Amino acid sequence: MAAGPHAPPIQAHICVKGGTDAIAFYEKAFGATCVFQQLADDGKRVLHASLQLFGGEVMLNDELPEFGRDVLSPPSLGGASMAVAIAVAQPADVDAAIARAETAGATVVMPACDAPWGARYGRLRDPFGHVWEFNAPLPS
Structure with a gap:
């Protein structure tokens, strides 16, 4: 987890069911790079992971109620409670990002x-219930 003066001022930290599958999806769909991953004591669930994507960082973990974490995944909530917004450079990049994610298994909303x-x-919407928005300014 990035911390201190070099960390971005805001970072997304998402909760999923199926952390290792989610990491693989984000790598395929968004070109993410997993720079850190630690499994919980059960050796199955992700305790913490850090992904680099689109010039930023997204942290990820599985649901871990035994650690007192009160953040749940979208399936446990009955839907996503927020969207992750990604600004890309060019209008065509929006179409490309959505097409790549759809090919990897996301649903276009x-x-x-x-x-x-x-x-x-x-x-x-990704297969884990999170909503991702892509946008780029149109030429004036």
Whole structure:
């Protein structure tokens, strides 16, 4: 886990069911790199992982109620409670990111479109229930 003066001011920390499968999905769908992974004592669940993707960091863990963690995965909540928004450089990058994730197993919730607020925008849900939004400014 990044900490101290070199850590980004805000980091996403997501909870999943099936942490090792989620890491593999994010590597395939988003080109993520797992820079750290520690399994829980059971040797199956992810206690903590750090993924580098889209120039930022996403931390990940499995549900771990025995550690007093009160963060649950989307299936346990009955849906996602937030979305992870990713700003990409070019409008075509939105379409490419969504297509790559869909090929890897994500479900497109809102196909990429030119949104009225001046951005190319699209949204998907990953196989673990998390919502990801992609956007890029449209040329003026």
